[in-house]
Amino acid sequence: MKVGLIGFGKTGKAVASVILQNKKFSLSWVMKRSQTLENRTAAEYLGIDSEETGKIYSTASTSITELLDNQPVDVIIDFSSNSGIYAYGEAASERKIKIISAISHYTNKEKDYLKSLSNLTTVFWSPNITLGVNYLLFASKFLKKIAPWVDIEIIEEHFKGKDGISGTAIKIAEALDLEKEDINSVRAGGIVGKHEVVFGFPFQTVRLVHESISREAFGSGVIFVAENLVDKKEGLFNFEDILSPYFAV
Structure with a gap:
């Protein structure tokens, strides 16, 4: 090709x-x-x-x-x-x-x-x-469908110079019917990219994490x-x- x-x-x-x-x-x-x-x-x-x-x-x-x-x-x-x-x-x-x-x-x-x-x-x-982050998105949607009442927080981490909220994090938020305010952004050092979706259940917590090791x-x-x-x-x-x-x- x-x-x-x-x-x-x-x-x-x-x-x-x-x-x-x-x-x-x-x-x-x-x-x-x-x-x-x-x-x-x-x-x-x-x-x-x-x-x-x-x-x-x-x-x-x-x-x-x-x-x-x-x-x-x-x-x-x-x-x-x-x-x-x-x-x-x-x-x-x-x-x-x-x-x-x-x-x-x-x-x-x-x-x-x-x-x-x-x-x-x-x-x-x-x-x-990246294939991994899109699998994370799929898995997050499935878990939200199973437990629509669960508390959800999104954390995205990127390199210090990245402007604005991660487009990937925004897409995850939209897929889970969350607002931009539910996205927590971290800018530090040379982090390539990390996205984490935290599901807060009454007696347990599920964390789905994807981290890009290199570009x-x-x-x-x-x-x-x-x-x-x-x-x-x-x-x-x-x-x-x-x-x-x-x-x-």
């Missing part, structure tokens, strides 16, 4: 590393905003021995339409910013290229735009694309999602759509 990666920050680099080391996937190119590293390759920059080099391009020098026409891909993976979708969305959907977005925060405007793109191609969006976890999640989207047609999908069949008895 040929992949184009949008965004090459800390997480984007980790995702590129995972893709480059997976024999089933080919990192065709990387697109980033600045011209730093332009014309170098992701494999060389990351020190990975791979036949698929993942040449780095800048939006300042190369248009996305030019890139997609000259180096077509099967899927675009987005780890850029909430506005990045506008730069490539239309061009990708017109060419039937699948879109996997892992942007934490989207406004209703971006969500509506994703929906419109899904009329032409397969679109997937998850504010946290490569996002790369593994991307691989899992891409493999499960192979046979999907046009439409907007999320992790629940992908995981539900695995829970069928």
